[in-house]
Amino acid sequence: xxxxxxxxxxxxxxxxxxxxxxxxxxxxxxxxxxxxxxxxxxxxxxxxxxxxxxxxxxxxxxxxxxxxxxxxxxxxxxxxxxxxxxxxxxxxxxxxxxxxxxxxxxxxxxxxxxxxxxxxxxxxxxxxxxxxxxxxxxxxxxxxxxxxxxxxxxxxxxxxxxxxxxxxxxxxxxxxxxxxxxxxxxxxxxxxxxxxxxxxxxxxxxxxxxxxxxxxxxxxxxxxxxxxxxxxxxxxxxxxxxxxxxxxxxxxxxxxxxxxxxxxxxxxxxxxxxxxxxxxxxxxxxxxxxxxxxxxxxxxxxxxxxxxxxxxxxxxxxxxxxxxxxxxxxxxxxxxxxxxxxxxx
Amino acid sequence: xxxxxxxxxxxxxxxxxxxxxxxxxxxxxxxxxxxxxxxxxxxxxxxxxxxxxxxxxxxxxxxxxxxxxxxxxxxxxxxxxxxxxxxxxxxxxxxxxxxxxxxxxxxxxxxxxxxxxxxxxxxxxxxxxxxxxxxxxxxxxxxxxxxxxxxxxxxxxxxxxxxxxxxxxxxxxxxxxxxxxxxxxxxxxxxxxxxxxxxxxxxxxxxxxxxxxxxxxxxxxxxxxxxxxxxxxxxxxxxxxxxxxxxxxxxxxxxxxxxxxxxxxxxxxxxxxxxxxxxxxxxxxxxxxxxxxxxxxxxxxxxxxxxxxxxxxxxxxxxxxxxxxxxxxxxxxxxxxxxxxxxxxxxxxxxxxxxxxxxxxxxxxxxxxxxxxxxxxxxxxx
Numbered sequence: 189x190x191x192x193x194x195x196x197x198x199x200x201x202x203x204x205x206x207x208x209x210x211x212x213x214x215x216x217x218x219x220x221x222x223x224x225x226x227x228x229x230x231x232x233x234x235x236x237x238x239x240x241x242x243x244x245x246x247x248x249x250x251x252x253x254x255x256x257x258x259x260x261x262x263x264x265x266x267x268x269x270x271x272x273x274x275x276x277x278x279x280x281x282x283x284x285x286x287x288x289x290x291x292x293x294x295x296x297x298x299x300x301x302x303x304x305x306x307x308x309x310x311x312x313x314x315x316x317x318x319x320x321x322x323x324x325x326x327x328x329x330x331x332x333x334x335x336x337x338x339x340x341x342x343x344x345x346x347x348x349x350x351x352x353x354x355x356x357x358x359x360x361x362x363x364x365x366x367x368x369x370x371x372x373x374x375x376x377x378x379x380x381x382x383x384x385x386x387x388x389x390x391x392x393x394x395x396x397x398x399x400x401x402x403x404x405x406x407x408x409x410x411x412x413x414x415x416x417x418x419x420x421x422x423x424x425x426x427x428x429x430x431x432x433x434x435x436x437x438x439x440x441x442x443x444x445x446x447x448x449x450x451x452x453x454x455x456x457x458x459x460x461x462x463x464x465x466x467x468x469x470x471x472x473x474x475x476x477x478x479x480x481x482x483x484x485x486x487x488x489x490x491x492x493x494x495x496x497x498x499x500x501x502x503x504x505x506x507x508x509x510x511x512x513x514x515x516x517x518x519x520x521x522x523x524x525x526x527x528x529x530x531x532x533x
Numbered sequence: 534x535x536x537x538x539x540x541x542x543x544x545x546x547x548x549x550x551x552x553x554x555x556x557x558x559x560x561x562x563x564x565x566x567x568x569x570x571x572x573x574x575x576x577x578x579x580x581x582x583x584x585x586x587x588x589x590x591x592x593x594x595x596x597x598x599x600x601x602x603x604x605x606x607x608x609x610x611x612x613x614x615x616x617x618x619x620x621x622x623x624x625x626x627x628x629x630x631x632x633x634x635x636x637x638x639x640x641x642x643x644x645x646x647x648x649x650x651x652x653x654x655x656x657x658x659x660x661x662x663x664x665x666x667x668x669x670x671x672x673x674x675x676x677x678x679x680x681x682x683x684x685x686x687x688x689x690x691x692x693x694x695x696x697x698x699x700x701x702x703x704x705x706x707x708x709x710x711x712x713x714x715x716x717x718x719x720x721x722x723x724x725x726x727x728x729x730x731x732x733x734x735x736x737x738x739x740x741x742x743x744x745x746x747x748x749x750x751x752x753x754x755x756x757x758x759x760x761x762x763x764x765x766x767x768x769x770x771x772x773x774x775x776x777x778x779x780x781x782x783x784x785x786x787x788x789x790x791x792x793x794x795x796x797x798x799x800x801x802x803x804x805x806x807x808x809x810x811x812x813x814x815x816x817x818x819x820x821x822x823x824x825x826x827x828x829x830x831x832x833x834x835x836x837x838x839x840x841x842x843x844x845x846x847x848x849x850x851x852x853x854x855x856x857x858x859x860x861x862x863x864x865x866x867x868x869x870x871x872x873x874x875x876x877x878x879x880x881x882x883x884x885x886x887x888x889x890x891x892x893x894x895x896x897x898x899x900x901x902x903x904x905x906x907x908x909x910x911x912x913x914x915x
Contacts, residue, residue, distance in 0.1 A: 189636065234770075240616075241595040246588030246657055247618055250900050254772040261785035261905075263792075264770035265624055268589065268596055268616035277613065277628060283635030284535035309595040314556055317594075420602045420612040427603075438609065520599035525612060 192282045193403040193410030194506070194531065195396050196222040197499035202391035202487040204359050206299040211238070211248065212255035214295050214392040219256050222291070222394045226406050231396070232287025234264040235278045237271030237294040238491050241306050252295070263287075270294065270456075271393070272494030272517030272527050278397055279416055288402040294492035295392035303388060303490065311521060312423060323521075324385060326425060328377035330522045331384070331461040333430035338379070344460040345383045348479055352486020359387055359487050384485075386458040391489030393496045411502035411513075411531040417442035418517075418527035425522055436469035436516065436526035443514075443528040450476045451510040454497035456518040458484045465523065466516060476514075480504070494518065498529050505531050534796055535634030539760035540875040540910065542572025542749035548712035548860035551650040552743040557592060558604035561646050564745035565605055568642065572749040573757050576606025579749070580638035585615040585625025585645040586864030587899075590657040592648055605644060617768070619812070619899025621645065622746070622867025623906025626895070627766045629750050630908075634763075639752045645868035646745035654741060654863060672814065673738060675901065677730035680817040682781050684732065689820060689835035691732070697816035698723045698737050698858060700844050705855025707845070707884035712742045712860040737816040737858075744862030746869045753914075761875035764892070764915045765796030766908040773901040780902055786825040789905040793894075794827070797909040802894070803828045806909070808850045808877045808887040809894040810870040814857045819843065823851075826896065845885065853877065853885040867897025871908055878912045 198221035200214055223229055234256070240248045249266045258264065267273045271294020278290035307323035331341075345364040352358035364383035365373045372383045403410040419435040419442070422428055440446070453476050457463040463478065472478070479485075481500040484493050494517025501515035511533040519525040544567025546552070552560055561584075569575055582605050584598045594600065598614035601607075617624040622645040629643035655671035683689070702718040705711035715722070718736075726735035751757070769789035771778060778784065790802070799805045811826070813819045823834035828849065837843060843851035852858070854873040857866050874895035876882040882890075892911045898904060 239596065240588050240590060246590050247900060249616070250618065250773055250903075253770055253903070254774050258770055258772050259775055259778075261769040261771040261783075261788050263768055264617075265615065265628060265768055266617050268614050269598075273613060277631070280631050280635040280637055283637065284631070286534065306595065309589075309593065310597075310599050312558075312600045313592070313594045313597075316600075418611045419609060420599075420607050422603050422608045423600050424603070435609070519596070524599050524602070 190283050190285060190399055191412060192279055192397055192399045193407060193412045194502035195398045195403055195407035195410050196225040197395050197503055198222045199357050199393040199496055199499060200391040201357050202359060202389045202489050204387055204389060206390060211295050211297065212251050215252055215255045215293060218392050218394040219293060222396045226396050228289055228396065231289045231291040233278055233281045233290040234262050235266065235274035235292050237267045237269050237274040238296065239268060241309060242296050242298060242301065242490060244301060269519050270491050270494035270517050272498055275395060275495060275498055276416060276418060276527060279413060282397060282399045288399045290397040291394065292397065292495065293392065293394040294495045296489045296491035297390040298388045298490050299390050324377050324380060326521050327459045328380045329425060330430040331379050331459060334461045334464055336461050336464045341384055341460040344463050345485055348483050348485035351480055352482025355482050355486065357487065358482040359389065361387065361486060380459060384460040386484040386488035389488045391487065391492055393492045393499055395495060395499050409506050409508060409533060411505035413529060414532045415443035415530035418525065420525045423524060430522060433465050433469040433523050433526060436466055436523060439526045439528040440470045443530050445514055445528060445530055446471050448512050450512060450514050452477050452480060452501060452504050452513040454479055454481060454483065454501045455516045456484060456494045456497050458488060460485065462523060470514065470516065470528065502531050505533050536636050537753040537762065537915065538630045538633040538750055539756050539762045540748050541751045541756055541758055541760050542568040543872045543876055544568030544571060544747040545710045546744045547710050548742040548744040548862060550741065552648065557597065557648050558601055560648055560743065561601055561644050561745045562604040564747040565642060565644055568747035568749050574749060579606065579640050579642045581611040581632055581641050582607040583613045583615060583625055583629040583641060583643045585621045585868065586647060587619065587621055588657060591654055591863065592651040605642065617899060618904045619863065620867050620897040620904040620906040621899065622865050622869065623871055623895065623897030624768055625868055626748060626871040627768060627906055627908065630763055630766055633750055633752050639755045641750045642747060643750060644745060644747040645865040647862035647864040648743045649741040649862065650743050673730040673733055676815055677733050679781050679902065680732060680815065683817060683821050687832040687835055693820055693835045693838055694732065694737050694816040695720050695723045696838055697819040701852050701856045701858040704845055704853050704885055705859035708854045711855040712740050733815050739814040739857045739861035742860050742862040744860065744865055746865045746872050748872055759879045761878045761910040762914050764909040764911045765793035767792035769905045771903045773903050781821065782825050783902050785903060786898065786905050789907050790826045793907045793909050802826065803849055805892065806894050807890040807892050808853055810854060810873040811851055811896040812857055812867060812870055812898050813852060814861065816858060819851060850887050853882065853887055867906060870897055871895035875910050878910050
């Protein structure tokens with residue numbers, strides 16, 4: 189395959205409540221930042237990820253084109269998925285060999301609606317959605333199947349929030365427990381406590397990919413994508429062993445996660461127990477540092493969260509903190525779809 | 534453009550107002566199985582699935598690719614969901630082809646659908662983001678002023694739209710999958726229907742359809758049966774609110790066409806393309822796109838339509854299948870254009886086959902005439 193690298197990553201300072209910014213206003217600054225950092229003003233391909241249901245309107249991605257300055261007209265596409273899949277589409281497009289750079293971005297404002305209710309609408313509309321099972325409830329089914337101890341889950345939350353406090357882009361959330369706000373330690377849907385659930389977050393992120401010589405020329409230390417793959421599994425929760433993620437394991441194998449050491453892994457775990465499942469599925473060695481950014485439990489701008497995992501993993505390779513890192517993104521109920529990226533110096 | 538890629542299977546459902554007998558999953562599976570049958574393959578042979586559809590609000594199912602994965606045999610495989618407004622069907626084909634052209638997969642199934650009977654598209658199109666003006670007009674209300682401006686600029690006579698409305702419905706009578714099949718359709722019938730958004734009459738518009746379309750795309754060494762080779766593919770997007778953008782003859786459409794023609798080595802589309810399937814949801818968009826796509830000079834498109842050149846018996850048939858004016862499962866409409874172009878160069882278009890078609894254009898557009906997707910397919914290996 190053609191060598192392609194992440195050469196720039198930018199994200200908003202994510203917020204836990206609506207700051208009065210619309211989507212183009214969220215995206216504008218991060219696009220400007222990656223343009224300045226790379227010196228590129230035009231890209232061979234552009235791809236984004238977002239979700240109409242978060243905005244409550246059709247074609248919510250249309251206004252983003254005004255924010256990125258798509259004039260003269262650009263070669264562009266959009267996925268109604270986490271923007272990590274937009275990055276995958278851009279990586280594939282760069283394999284053609286006729287273009288050398290790509291801009292990828294994603295954004296989401298979960299402050300505007302009831303996310304857990306909205307997520308119910310991604311279930312089978314005939315047999316599952318009418319049951320009214322919300323996102324936290326079906327996540328709780330999976331948490332129950334995993335059977336992690338309360339101490340194990342609490343430690344994941346404590347570590348994620350502490351790392352998040354050290355990350356200027358993530359939310360400032362206190363240690364789990366009553367100090368995390370009223371009800372933080374109470375069960376939401378057993379066995380999940382409020383603190384086990386990723387916070388409501390508004391934010392956006394952008395990444396620039398470059399191929400071959402252009403990447404070497406523009407990036408001091410590009411984060412080369414040495415493997416990238418994604419897989420889906422059956423939709424119906426009853427057809428899966430919820431304690432494991434077969435599709436994440438398949439994607440990790442296809443991306444070649446096990447072919448070398450993994451110093452850092454950024455996992456798209458929106459609930460603490462998902463980290464337990466994903467560590468095992470990806471076959472992460474015990475020494476791997478997981479979610480040093482704080483991960484989704486410290487900032488979860490839905491539709492950008494997966495892309496941010498790739499950006500955070502790439503950042504550690506680009507700044508020299510790691511020589512090999514893994515990023516994971518998920519979509520669908522209970523980790524139905526998983527995308528795994530390996531980044532190397 | 535990367536590695537060679539060809540269409541080796543096409544599947545469509547019969548387009549109609551309501552498909553009460555199937556779920557959304559049943560609808561897409563029907564198209565997928567027909568495409569696989571055409572290619573002589575089964576789900577087991579497919580490496581990846583790409584799903585396209587217009588806004589999720591049309592059916593009220595958010596990110597339906599999750600739910601549709603099982604019906605499309607996609608468990609254990611990569612599934613991607615594309616959404617680029619009305620051009621999405623075309624984009625879905627291009628994203629699927631890209632996986633082959635990039636050397637990532639050998640056989641890809643692309644599927645696009647809309648089940649409009651599950652909801653109300655005009656309502657879904659009329660909601661708006663906070664702090665932005667609501668048009669509350671649906672697509673017809675949005676595009677009617679653009680058509681009026683085209684008529685003003687070109688001086689086209691009033692009956693041109695009617696000619697297209699009749700021509701495409703006559704073609705539909707030869708297409709067993711077409712939704713609107715109106716025996717005895719003629720100019721008087723079109724002109725007697727109510728004015729919806731002046732100058733668009735009821736029969737100048739597309740119907741609301743339930744339907745799905747699927748294609749199997751293959752790498753060169755996996756080609757089976759009769760291939761339609763991809764000679765060029767491109768997408769272009771431009772901002773909806775940019776002041777000074779020409780919404781009647783958009784730059785994005787011109788640039789996208791120039792890109793696919795360059796890839797396919799076409800310098801004179803009128804002479805070098807044998808048949809075109811172009812996204813014409815309102816009859817007047819035929820002369821408008823004839824100009825935008827370089828088949829006619831500016832202000833001259835209506836003359837080509839009036840001359841009969843775009844009829845099935847003309848020298849450059851446009852929408853031999855009956856087009857979007859005869860079948861409109863919105864998210865699938867672009868993929869149907871791309872698929873019908875492939876059927877023509879494979880010689881498999883049946884009664885609406887354009888004899889000797891060797892090179893065809895598939896076209897889709899969407900949003901405020903700001904998203905474009907196109908491809909050129911041919912019977913010869915590029």
